[in-house]
């Protein structure tokens with residue numbers, strides 16, 4: 240038996256998502272915005288979520304400069320009913336999506352035993368349950384088409400973490416395990432489910448936090464920590480957007496249930512060296 244490469248598909252790497260319907264759950268800043276912009280540049284019809292009208296409007300107008308058909312919906316990812324309402328609207332208007340990118344993730348750093356029930360539930364709602372509700376809404380239409388992709392933005396904290404990250408690490412750990420379990424349910428039905436575990440990324444949140452530090456010593460120490468955390472330089476949002484593009488496109492058509500660590504090598508260092 241011989242293997243022939245004559246039929247190997249040629250791809251246009253500038254239109255990897257041509258005609259794909261995408262929902263990026265939040266894209267008013269940071270990683271979600273970088274993903275939405277890159278996906279639109281790659282030919283996708285992108286719908287974004289956001290909970291603040293002004294920020295949503297601004298992010299949407301940037302997207303519409305790339306694709307005038309881009310849309311935005313106000314949605315708060317701590318509220319399951321709002322998430323389901325947006326997903327139902329997308330099902331009615333355009334038969335759902337080809338690609339779902341779950342981005343929403345919040346942190347609330349505290350020592351483990353001090354989390355209240357409300358804090359626990361709220362973080363699981365926004366970081367895990369509502370990502371699942373969005374997937375649950377779109378999967379039946381994906382099953383009918385025999386095709387669909389889900390990309391979950393998780394975190395390195397799902398794998399290794401730090402003090403005061405109990406709840407964040409737990410929600411992201413659930414996302415990694417859920418990604419694998421969900422991938423198995425649909426692996427033979429054309430739906431792929433993968434996660435990305437970003438390390439430290441200089442997103443709006445991280446840069447914004449540094450800007451709030453007024454003490455020069457504290458600011459320098461924080462900057463120093465950011466640069467020493469990984470052997471490569473700190474990541475930028477586009478690094479994650481490009482990993483998401485790989486997992487969302489047919490470039491990764493034989494990959495499912497994986498957690499792709501994108502961390503500039505942070506997780507391969509021993510003892511912080």
Ligand SMILES: NC(=O)c1ccc[n+]([C@@H]2O[C@H](COP(=O)([O-])OP(=O)(O)OC[C@H]3O[C@@H](n4cnc5c(N)ncnc54)[C@H](OP(=O)(O)O)[C@@H]3O)[C@@H](O)[C@H]2O)c1
Nearest residue numbers: 265268269270315316317342343344394437439440442444
């Ligand atoms: N940056 C990193 O170093 C890093 C590392 C590992 C994992 N991650 C993960 O990557 C994802 C994006 O992080 P990021 O760094 O881009 O964060 P970011 O700059 O803080 O952006 C978070 C986005 O989520 C939105 N959001 C938060 N809560 C929401 C809610 N209840 N409903 C709707 N939207 C909500 C925010 O909107 P508002 O503007 O309305 O608040 C904001 O647009 C998260 O899942 C995070 O856990 C990030």
